[in-house]
Amino acid sequence: MELKKYKLGDLVEVTRGMSLSGQFYSETGTLIRLTLGNFNMNGGGFKENTSKTDLYFTGPVKEEYILQEGDIITPLTEQSLGLLGTTAKIPESGKYIQSQDVALVKCKEGLIDPNFCYYLISSNLVRQQLSAAAQQTKIRHTSPDKIKDCTVWVPDLENQKRIGRILADIDSKITLNCQINDNLPILDRSLAAAATRLAA
Template sequence: MKMTKYKLSELVEVTRGASLSGQFYAEEGKLVRLTLGNFNINGGGFKENTSKTDLYFTGTVRDEFILNEGDIITPLTEQSLGLLGTTARIPESGKYIQSQDVALVRCKKGLLDPNFCYYLISSSIVRQQLSAAAQQTKIRHTSPEKIKDCTVWVPDFDVQKNIGRILTDIDNKIAINRRINDNLPMLDRSSRGARVRRAA
């Protein structure tokens, strides 16, 4: 399989989110501000942040920072070791605000398949480069420029689409299995209760 060397800047646009004033944080509202807690560090992907209660934002936000379903995001701050390079997809349009600790990654049409991009950004080769270039403070940071400066090797566009589709299908099946497993104890309790009622 032919692989071509690129800088990510040739394949994607990477932008930083909005700086959101804390005075507009709220416990309810229509728009949710994205935080580092929305990244699943164990296995990647999007998760709802359950660690905070003031996740809603009631101030004015430019439309460009309100994300759409399927948009790819990656953290710019590493509060937990290994967070840099994690990727997530936005699950719903018009609900989530891109905050300044979160980068939006958009593929250049015809050059990089979005599904392939999702896995490329979280690959070990990109993670290693981000880690090496991160600012060495107690909490490490990266930037859109450092993400775009990463070197990658990618196959032709049609091959990317095939690989991206296969990996996405696998992740979707894993997610379904996890949801089934999460519900098994509840199903077990219900069936035990039904058996007790029948016995009585």
């Protein structure tokens, strides 16, 4: 398979989210502000942030910062080592606001497959470049320009689609297995209760 060298900026657009004033944070509302807590450090992907209660934002928001299902996001701040380069996909349209610590990645049509892009950004190749270029402070930062400056090697679009589908299928099976494992204790208790009732 032939690979071609690119800068990520040749293949994607990367934009920073909006600054959200704390005076509009709320425990109730319709729009949820994205935080670094929405990135799953263990294997990547999106997770609901359960560490905060004031995740809703009730202030004015430009439409461009309200994300859609399937949008790819990646953090611009590294509060935990290894967070830079993590990717997640927005699970639902019209619910989440892109905050300034979160970058939105938009694929250039005809150049890169969204599934392939999702895994490419979270690959060791890109993560190592982001880590090397990050501002060396206690809490490290990257930027849309630094993400776009990463060097990558990618196959043609058809092979990207094939690879992206395979990786997405593997992720789906892992998620399903995790859900089954999470529900096993509930199933065990239900079976034990049913056995007790039958024995009575």
